[in-house]
Amino acid sequence: MNDTNRTTKGRVLSGMRPTGKLHLGNYVGALRNWVNLQNEYDCFFFIADWHALTTDYADTRMVKQNSLEVILDYLAAGLDPERSTLFIQSHVPQHAELHLLFSLITPLGWLERVPTYKEQRENIKDKDLGTYGFLGYPLLQSADILIYSPSCDLPESERKLLVPVGEDQVAHVELTREVARRFNQFYQPKGAGAVVSGVAATVFAEPQPLKTPTPKLPGTDGRKMSKSYGNTILLSEPEPSLRQKLKTMVTDPARVRRTDPGDPDKCPVGDLHKIFSSQETMAKVYEGCRSAGIGCIECKGWAADSLWNELAPLQERRKKYEANPRLAWDILEEGSKKARGVAEATMQQARDAANLSWEYEPPAQSAAEGK
Numbered sequence: 282m283n284d285t286n287r288t289t290k291g292r293v294l295s296g297m298r299p300t301g302k303l304h305l306g307n308y309v310g311a312l313r314n315w316v317n318l319q320n321e322y323d324c325f326f327f328i329a330d331w332h333a334l335t336t337d338y339a340d341t342r343m344v345k346q347n348s349l350e351v352i353l354d355y356l357a358a359g360l361d362p363e364r365s366t367l368f369i370q371s372h373v374p375q376h377a378e379l380h381l382l383f384s385l386i387t388p389l390g391w392l393e394r395v396p397t398y399k400e401q402r403e404n405i406k407d408k409d410l411g412t413y414g415f416l417g418y419p420l421l422q423s424a425d426i427l428i429y430s431p432s433c434d435l436p437e438s439e440r441k442l443l444v445p446v447g448e449d450q451v452a453h454v455e456l457t458r459e460v461a462r463r464f465n466q467f468y469q470p471k472g473a474g475a476v477v478s479g480v481a482a483t484v485f486a487e488p489q490p491l492k493t494p495t496p497k498l499p500g501t502d503g504r505k506m507s508k509s510y511g512n513t514i515l516l517s518e519p520e521p522s523l524r525q526k527l528k529t530m531v532t533d534p535a536r537v538r539r540t541d542p543g544d545p546d547k548c549p550v551g552d553l554h555k556i557f558s559s560q561e562t563m564a565k566v567y568e569g570c571r572s573a574g575i576g577c578i579e580c581k582g583w584a585a586d587s588l589w590n591e592l593a594p595l596q597e598r599r600k601k602y603e604a605n606p607r608l609a610w611d612i613l614e615e616g617s618k619k620a621r622g623v624a625e626a627t628m629q630q631a632r633d634a635a636n637l638s639w640e641y642e643p644p645a646q647s648a649a650e651g652k
């Protein structure tokens with residue numbers, strides 16, 4: 282029995298691609314929730330460098346630098362290596378081994394029908410995504426999750442595996458559940474661990490989506506905040522530049538003149554207020570905007586104040602690691618080592634079930650010899 286892979290709390294798994302410095306969209310959509318989840322669960326948060334290569338394989342020069350930027354932002358946001366395991370995906374090669382095993386049993390149709398696969402093949406024209414790796418990336422995600430299944434000799438009720446997702450991503454977890462079921466149908470644990478609490482054991486726990494709030498966060502041009510639109514505000518944005526970006530942010534188109542009333546519910550700046558401002562400020566914004574009692578410049582100043590209130594402590598924490606990035610890298614190395622221990626414990630159970638264990642087994646006597 283391997284204790285490495287036991288947890289009394291539910292286990293949470295999630296990651297981000299190393300795209301460089303993170304922005305407010307990454308923070309509000311995921312990172313801020315992860316920080317809260319650390320209090321309740323056994324959390325594993327990783328930097329998905331192999332995933333970056335599923336689309337950006339042609340030029341990998343920035344992968345490592347970008348990974349470092351992401352860990353700086355993880356730590357700045359409050360992910361705590363004492364409570365969460367922070368690691369780099371490619372430093373835990375068991376993810377790749379499990380991905381291979383899954384690729385052997387997964388019907389092609391399951392991958393071809395993943396909505397983001399079709400969508401991205403159609404929308405991304407500047408890269409050749411007709412690769413085996415790109416088709417298989419959802420399966421790599423399944424391996425990323427299932428490799429952290431709590432040990433198969435635990436009762437099912439104690440094998441909670443959770444994936445934090447926004448409402449629109451629940452479907453992504455479903456493929457992983459299907460893959461887990463398929464593997465579990467083909468291959469079962471052997472020996473002492475074959476039956477747990479009177480029930481046939483399974484190698485992989487089926488993960489559950491953990492729905493987390495993902496409020497609408499517009500970029501400076503009013504569209505969804507995204508690096509590819511060039512409309513982001515970084516978590517590490519210096520205060521003067523943050524204030525400047527807010528000044529140029531689009532507003533409710535109905536407010537053409539200072540005397541025109543507007544509606545914060547139709548304004549990207551209003552969306553920022555809803556996430557970052559106090560109720561008191563919100564009340565002033567609604568009243569002042571709808572009565573044309575305030576100008577947009579003043580309102581944007583308040584939004585910048587609220588935003589800076591949230592970001593200043595993050596940037597303060599970031600400074601220590603910026604001054605000595607090796608500290609952050611050491612945290613990743615330590616986390617990767619711990620993750621390898623857990624992942625290897627799962628992988629041993631998976632290999633064993635699929636008759637690929639590394640244990641010596643003497644040749645079976647043939648029927649003829651037995652006579």
Ligand code: SF4
Binds near residue numbers: 533549575580
């Ligand atoms: S006053 Fe504020 S909420 Fe109203 S349109 Fe201007 S920026 Fe937007």
